[in-house]
Amino acid sequence: MNINWYPGHMKKTKEEIEKSLKLVDIILEVIDARIPKSSRNPLISEIVKDKETIIIMNKTDLSDPKENEMWVKKFEDEGLNALKINAKEPINTGKIYKVAKNILKDKFKKNEEKQIENENIRMMVVGIPNSGKSTFINNIAKRKGTRVGNRPGVTQQKQWIKTNSNILLLDTPGVLWPKFDNETGLALSFTNAIKDEILNIEELCLKFIEFMKESYPENLEERYKIDSSKMPIDIYDEIAIKRGAIIRKGEVDYTRCANLIFNDFRSGKLGRITIEKA
Template structure:
């Protein structure tokens, strides 16, 4: 898969994350609940070391609830705190605040009764592209008035976003980039739309996605496309192509059109809640 993450960009964003750590109490690492391996980058562990951190499992509405449960237990068994989130509908940060507060209890003990801001938690959000950082920040923010310091000639000050709870969010999220150790990880990111489609072989990608869904959730293909998964993947693909009208003039299957339609169905949750990565799929060296 031909994907370029520009080294210059990476360095810049990592420097920014490091710089921002000075201003925050805790970091929230946003992860796509459907691909908890591929939507992380281990480099964040190197940067944060012992810095307080929690993982927000976002897009849980798109993932298989059974698998999400297993993932949460998995992370908890490694002492990594996780909060489940659907940033489209969850407009409250209460559960994030509670978790963060528990993690920062020492700070709170120290500051107890000192001043009125002692209940506030300054938080930075980090995550790979498309994982939902902006949606979370926009949905939980209680913005009032216009930003100051955002005009030309005025030094850009860091903006803090007030939320419904005592969390203050740093307005510029830290962008990580995905780490592609295996071709599967690149593919998982591509399925979810985290990699620009222009860079991808969509027909091939769709073939692989149809194969995966036909093996794990044949009932979903039956339900949406009336297709029997008990046949070769290419036959399933053709049957879906005919069903969605991805046919060229010569009455052949138009695989590109099929790919565009099928990926759109998948990404808009019309096929079903599918966890692409499962706990049992974790490569031994990643565990």
């Protein structure tokens, strides 16, 4: 499958991020823990350059616990700070602030020498569509002011948010990049970072079943009570029959079955799954 999706507003977002860099001390990059590699936008890395970054590994409630630990270690080995988060639960803002303050210790030391009393840390929150960025912001800010959606691209304007701690957040819309390889495109599509509406969801689902058969066959068997040793298309058919995704005369409704399978994966009903290994 050849997958690319780069709406016009994303070019504008890239320019806004570039202009706003001088306003912030730290970048909080929210990524999807199920696809830690593909949910890191290489354009953002180019834009922020030497600006200090904290990786927020969101959706760790949906990803493989063992892989979560391996990815944290991988990021740390690369000299990056990474924190595991489930943005739907209470977030330890003190931990985020502590990590950020340690990164900025030289700045705070200079302020202390100049007798400047300012404990605030300004952070820009960036991430790809559907990484859970808005949910993270709402949670950390203890408010419901930022629009949230389970469809990519809901946040479309830059917003400053005050929190109850000494953290000031600058929100930005989710942004992808113009071209990516097929493997990355599949990962982004599996997790709905790219809209289902522009994809061949039946073909995409077959690719997903191939992945599950290879990496998490026991999850398929437990959820759907099927034989995971079969060919992917046969597994597809068997799930459709068991879940009643049938059109008249016994014909399989592959689109309906694909939606059922992806809903199970994206909601966690299929188990805790990491698409990309560390």
